[in-house]
Amino acid sequence: MLSEKSRPIIEATLPLVGSRIGAITADFYSRLFAAHPELLDGLFSRSNQRSGDQQRALAGSIAAFATHLVNNPDTLPEKVLSRIAHKHASLGITEEQYGVVHEHLFAAITADLAEVITPEIAEAWTEVYWLMADALIKLEKDLYASQVNSKLWMPWRVTAKQPAGTDAMTFTLEPADQTPVTDAKPGQYVSVKVQLPDGLRQVRQYSLSSTAGNSRVFTTKLNDGGEVSTALHAGVEPGDILEISNPYGEITLREGDGPVILASAGIGCTPTASILRSLAESGTRRKVLVLHADKAMENWALSDQMTADAVKINAELQLWLENPQHGSKEGFMSLREVDLPAHASLYLCGPLPFMKKIRDEAISAGIPATRIHYEVFGPDVWLAN
Ligand SMILES: Cc1cc2nc3c(=O)[nH]c(=O)nc-3n(C[C@H](O)[C@H](O)[C@H](O)COP(=O)(O)OP(=O)(O)OC[C@H]3O[C@@H](n4cnc5c(N)ncnc54)[C@H](O)[C@@H]3O)c2cc1C
Ligand code: HEM
DSSP states (O other): OOOTTHHHHHHHHHHHHHHHHHHHHHHHHHHHHHHOGGGGTTTSOHHHHHHTHHHHHHHHHHHHHHHHHHHOTTSOOHHHHHHHHHHHHHHTOOTTHHHHHHHHHHHHHHHHTTTTOOHHHHHHHHHHHHHHHHHHHHHHHHHHHTSSSOOSOEEEEEEEEEEOSTTEEEEEEEESSSOOOOOOOTTOEEEEEEEOTTSOEEEEEEEEEEOOTTOEEEEEEOOTTOSHHHHHHHHOOTTOEEEEOOOBOSOOOOOSSSOEEEEEEGGGHHHHHHHHHHHHHTTOOSOEEEEEEESSGGGOTTHHHHHHHHHHTTOEEEEEESSOOTTOEESSOOGGGSOOOTTOEEEEESOHHHHHHHHHHHHHTTOOGGGEEEEOSSSOHHHHO
16 A cells, blocks of 8 residues: 555656656666676566567556556556566566665666655655565465476476477477476466577567466467577477476466457467367357457468367357458458457457557457456567557
8 A cells, every 4th residue: 555645745756757767767777787697697588678678568567556556545456467477477586686676776766866856755666666566576476376386497398399380380398307287277378498599598488379288388480580489499309408487377268158259460379279279178168259360371370279179169260361361351350340249258469559459449349448358478568658
């Protein structure tokens, strides 16, 4: 709960801090990595730092959190916190590291606002920081405790590597030691750690395209100029060992008997394919609509899996292709072209402009925001904007 003393101070300084938070977070990361260069080896993404996406995501989350506290001092923005906590847990973030982040974030805030900051302002923002940090620490503790093992990283052996559409590969892995394996929920992801040719380790998240059994299956799209997808596609073969986290992610299939709409574009089909697979395996009686958009039929990474699973449960499958083929629609997906069932929940994954458009159309069609669940394949800069 934000104190009565701090609330008016945060309200009064939010526009100023909000306007400076982009510069502050950029300076924060420079300070953090100067003091702790080891955090760039196997934890933070070098590419997200270069592109500025992680700076934007951190800035956006702080601004969203402070805005929420000013308007609702007694509650916390669960959705914002939950996404970050799952991402942090998949990376093995520890409670002690919050003190390190606090030190360098506040050094950056104090330096940037040197001419206007007072002890009262610093104290009020420190309160906001620790409200956010304590909430994340608690969520992350609960997430770690929900796993059947206490390991942050485990060795998994690649048992198969198969092409899955243009420039995509499906990797199947099995445990390489005796550590008990947590069952993943459909829609969840794992963090994958690889060593790059220059020796640096880098981590990325990959959605599990199916969650059955004691294996992990994920499908990666080769990203032009990307570090980890290139390392996986070019350098990882069956028999190799990869370091993988426990499964995390909160965009999972919600219980219920209402209709389910799965809408994806490009490689965004991985979490929706996993949800579809679980529906097919349970022989669901729910009405299911599978909507996918891609460049061309051969680009659709999980076409065989998704088509077979849709057939099993009589799900309606609609396809939008930029290079249309018999039976597909032409161009970009639009929900305006779909007869949407009442009381449906929507699961969404793909590039941000695609998700923004489909979410807007869904809301216009009467699907409440609370029943729209979307996965962002990268730092959540949607929130930041
Ligand atoms: C929850 C979640 C689930 C995901 N699931 C999947 C999945 O199932 N399948 C999948 O394929 N991906 C998935 N992703 C995305 C995946 O984690 C990686 O982001 C993706 O594979 C690209 O990683 P990379 O290391 O190859 O590219 P990166 O090295 O991270 O680079 C990303 C892009 O940025 C560009 N870039 C690099 N440096 C700069 C710079 N200086 N300025 C501007 N641009 C730059 C690169 O050229 C590249 O195009 C998921 C992400 C998340 C967060
Ligand atoms: C209150 C404090 C913190 C806030 C508000 C915060 C916020 C965020 C946000 C918004 C993201 C992006 C999530 C997404 O993918 O959408 C993120 C990712 C991340 N955070 Fe934090 N974080 C905090 C503390 C920490 C700490 C203590 C560490 C440990 C050093 C840490 C390490 C990371 C890493 C490694 C990532 C992934 C970065 C990447 O892949 O580029 N964070 N955090």
